[in-house]
Amino acid sequence: MWNVLDDDAVFPTDEVRPSEVAPVLPLFGTVEDETVLGWQERALCAQTDPEAFFPEKGGSTREAKKVCTGCEVRAECLEYALEHDERFGIWGGLSERERRKLKKRVV
Structure with missing residues (x-):
């Protein structure tokens, strides 16, 4: 087996300072996406038939x-x-039409 480290290499101690730790980034999306869209994991629609939420005209x-x-x-x-x-x-809980009406009332 080869030693890829120098013989004089300094090994890290068990004590790690926060400034020395690289930030952990998600593979997909951004950190903000994970917190903002976290509600979708708790949504009841995620546990039911999605076709019910997108009915035909x-x-x-x-x-x-x-x-x-x-x-x-x-x-x-x-x-x-x-x-x-x-x-x-x-x-x-609102359809497209109901959301449009709600937006008009708010504006």
């Missing part, structure tokens, strides 16, 4: 809205949809 939204009613991250979901101008699907 004229299709029922009742089932999706029923799931949203009991979801703990409903407010975060709606806020995300409004901020990112989501144009399709049920987000935060």
Whole structure:
């Protein structure tokens, strides 16, 4: 086996100073994405059929809205949809049309 270190190499001690530690970066996305979108992991829709949240035109939204009613991250979901101008699907318990009306009232 080869020694790739110098014989005089200084080995790190068990004590590591915070200034010496390189930051840990996620492989995908950014650190902000992980904290901002963390609500999606707790969303009830992530545990149900996604097709219910994107019904065909004229299709029922009742089932999706029923799931949203009991979801703990409903407010975060709606806020995300409004901020990112989501144009399709049920987000935060509201349809596309309902979100447009809400945006008009706020503006």
